[in-house]
Amino acid sequence: MTKRLDLRVDFAFKSLFGTHGNESILTAFLNAALRLPEEKKIKTVYLLDPHFNKENQEDKRSILDVHARLEDGTRINIEIQLNNKHDMEKRTLYYWSKMYSSQMKEGMDYGELCQTITINIVNFRYLSHINHYHSVFQLYEREEKLLLTDMLEIHFMELPKLLIKWRKKEVDPREDQLVRWLLLLEASEDEEITQVLEEIAMQEDQVLKKAIDEWERVSQDPEVLLAYEARRKALLDEKSALRRAENLGEKRGREEGRKETIKTMALGMIQKGIDNKTISDLTGLSQEEINNLRH
Structure with a gap:
């Protein structure tokens, strides 16, 4: 079997989930992630222009996020992060605000603004005090726990926590579709996960089968591979730079x-x-x- 792209690399993730023609794959992932009741299941998603942020160098990286709009106007931004830059909460609020405000057009009423959701898939432990691999944040009144508005919704999905639960058999991709889709991101380096997901795809999940087939196809595309390897190298260089900075900070801290x-x-x-x-x-x-x- 051909070595498949690591879907935790943002370029590879977008090639599968954020490419025209693969909307059914994104729809299945979002239905699993948002855990919507049957009557509110997403039927159609529209991929948006990835260049809605272009004000500075950091904004330009948003072209590797997946931006989508639902039938009811809801905006969704999905970002996958391999490296912990220790700025996730500020980063996600920034992108949420940009996507929310980008809806506003001249003469438009504030009441016409639609819900905006950001989904952060991270390959590191981020919320150390929470055991759940999937956390959802909204705006609540501190004492009464009263929801102010559903316009803001921020998700964090921590892959290392999910893997621990998978190994302990605390989660089952046959029963939980979000587990299924998130484990797919780990499958390039785990034959057991690959085998289980391929069985599920053949037996009951046609969209997952389409995703695996498409994953196999793009993993053999020379142009995709060239861009993927360049992005993967950039992420590895970024990880090394972050590690050097952390080591320097630790050394300075010890000296102080x-x-x-x-x-x-x-x-x-x-x-x-x-x-x-x-x-x-x-x-x-x-x-x-x-x-x-x-x-």
């Missing part, structure tokens, strides 16, 4: 901690009346630094 410990020791010696030379010999502080502490 060491300096504070030395200063605390020196202050204790000063309070005991120990002379500057002895303090300097024991701590490595200069005479000037010790004098500053005395004042």
